Amino acid sequence: MKIGNISARLRSFVSLTKAVLSHLPTPHRIILGSVCFILLVSLMLADNSSAVPVPPGQFRSELELELPTVDSAAEVVDEPLEFSHEPSAVDNPSIGYVVQKGDTLSTIFSRLHISQATLYKLMEADLNLLALDTIQPGHQLGFNFDDAGLKQFIFRSGLTYQVTFDRGAKGDFEFEEFIEKGGYRREIISGTVEGDLPRSMKRAGARIAEAYQVTNLLKERMNFRSHLRAGDRFQLAVSRQYVKGEYTGNSIIEGFVYDGAIRKQSAFLFDDNYFDADGESLEKAFQRIPLAKRYRISSRFDPRRRHPITKLIRPHNGTDFAVGIGTPVLAAGDGVVSRVIKHRYAGLYIEIQHNRKYKTRYLHLSKAYVRKGQKVSRGQKIAASGNSGRSTGAHLHYELHVNGRPVNAMTAPIPVVQTISRKKRNQFKQQVALIKTQMAEQLMLAEKQPSK
Missing domain, CATH: 1.10.287 (Helix Hairpins)
Incomplete structure (x- = not known):
């Protein structure tokens, strides 16, 4: 005043x-x-200002969102976005935000006075990624404005994943996806059983997600109630991803050896499949089509498909099967349900994480028979097909993702190998021998350390 x-x-x-x-x-x-x-x-x-109050400490002016400048998705150069000091979409061209507990995209956009129509256009552009469906606390958002409104929206998940949505001349948004590969470093973890296996592995230095991946991998070979004994020894070879020296949360189980009084078991990663030390597969195969029988394909996988009206590139990242409403939809492989969501454009859909490498999606469903976090088996009925979301007729849209990228599920290599081919046997044995040698060296170093 x-x-x-x-x-x-x-x-x-x-x-x-x-x-x-x-x-x-x-x-x-x-x-x-x-x-x-x-x-x-x-x-x-009294303050006679008419400004809309903004919760303190949430909208930030100098958020270190990194917008890669790239010639291709593989060549990432980090450029920090500079944000102005006032959190107002009206007065400032750039705003950064860290997602808080209880936030949704709708509430965040409402606070910034970004129209629902703009949000829907972003969701439509995101249909082929579905990256914005499950924003979580800690995710970073960036907003760049011009006189016409939201010009650019940036979504960043962790240290390795970012999507940039840019508004085109006609008001629609196009996206560009950036995945930082980082570097992987192998670490050897040794321990003894005290209680159950996951907690024993966690005490030894493994992360709980890594421990559960091991138990899920060996569930067909080991009975974790009757086979485990206190004092049994285990070793884990795990490669963890780091970006600029910081752990990203991503890891790959490369080897596991269990040396127990009752049971001895091993698992080694080779050619994206897990085998025991004798080369016998530990994983069940996928099925190519998530249906009980073959149906006509009404739309094929096409990453360069152009929208017939807008003429914008709108990839078709899956395969559409012409099935009637209520047709049973089956899980393509063993895994854990990671999403069961109703989406404005994708309709009711299910996502299954099969292992670190494979993920499948099933869109436009009428009913789901599974819930998030549930374990499913290959061939298990998980849903009924439908016509939900933006759909021109009843069908099943099915996607297969490999290492975070959509691939043609009808032609891509899938885990069907039951044994290692003869010509690769020596390569497998050498890899197993190398990991076992590293495990033995780590164990010797641990034994030389003075007990506390």
Whole structure:
């Protein structure tokens, strides 16, 4: 509030107070004078701004969102986005935001006065990625504005994944995906069983997600109640991903050896499949089509498909099967359900994470028979097909993702290998021998360390 305004209000209230108090008894003058003084202080401190309040500490001006400048998706150069100091979409061209607990895209966009129509255009562009469906606390968002509104939206998940949505000439958004490969470093972890296996592995230095991956891998070979004994030894070879020296949370189980009093078991990664030390497969195969029988393919995988009306590139990252509503949809392989979501454009859809490498999606469903976090087996009925979301007719849209990228599920190599081919046997044996040697060296170093 300006000084001149304060002085004018002060003079006005002083004159009014004198006129009123001069006609009242002394006790009334004291009471009324006190009330006037409180009112005066309130008016002096009042802010007549019409700005919409923003929760403090959330919208940030100098968020270290990194926008890669690339010639191709593989060549990433980190350029920090510079944000202005006031969190207002009206006054400032750039805003950074860290997602808080309880946030949704809708509530975040509403606080910035970004229209629902713009949000829907982003969701439509995201249909082929579905990256924005499950924003979580800690994810980073970037907003760049111009006179026409939201010009660019940036979604960053962790240290390795970013999607940039840019508004085109016709108001629609196009996306560009960036995946930072980082570097992997093999680490050897040794320990003994004290209680159950996951907690024993965690005490030894493994992350709980890594421990559960091992138990899930060996569930067909080991009974984790009857085979485990206190004092049994285990070793884990795990490669962990680092970007600029910081662990990203991504890891690859390369080898596991369990040396127990009752049971001995091993698992080694080779050609994207897991085998025991004798070369026998530990994983079940995928099925090519997630249906009980073959149906006509109404639309094929096409990463360069052009929209017939907008002429924009709208990839078709899956295979469409012409099936009636209610047709049973089957899991393509063993895995864990990672999403069961209703989407404005994808409709009701299910996503299954099969292992570190493979992921499948099933869109436009009418009913889901599984829930998030549930383990499923190959061939298990998980849903009924439908016509939900933006769909021109009843069908099943099926996607297969390998290492985070969509591939043609009808032609891509899938885990069907049951044994290692003869010509690769020596390569497998050499790889197993190398990991076992590293495990033995780590164990010797651990034994030389003085006990605490």
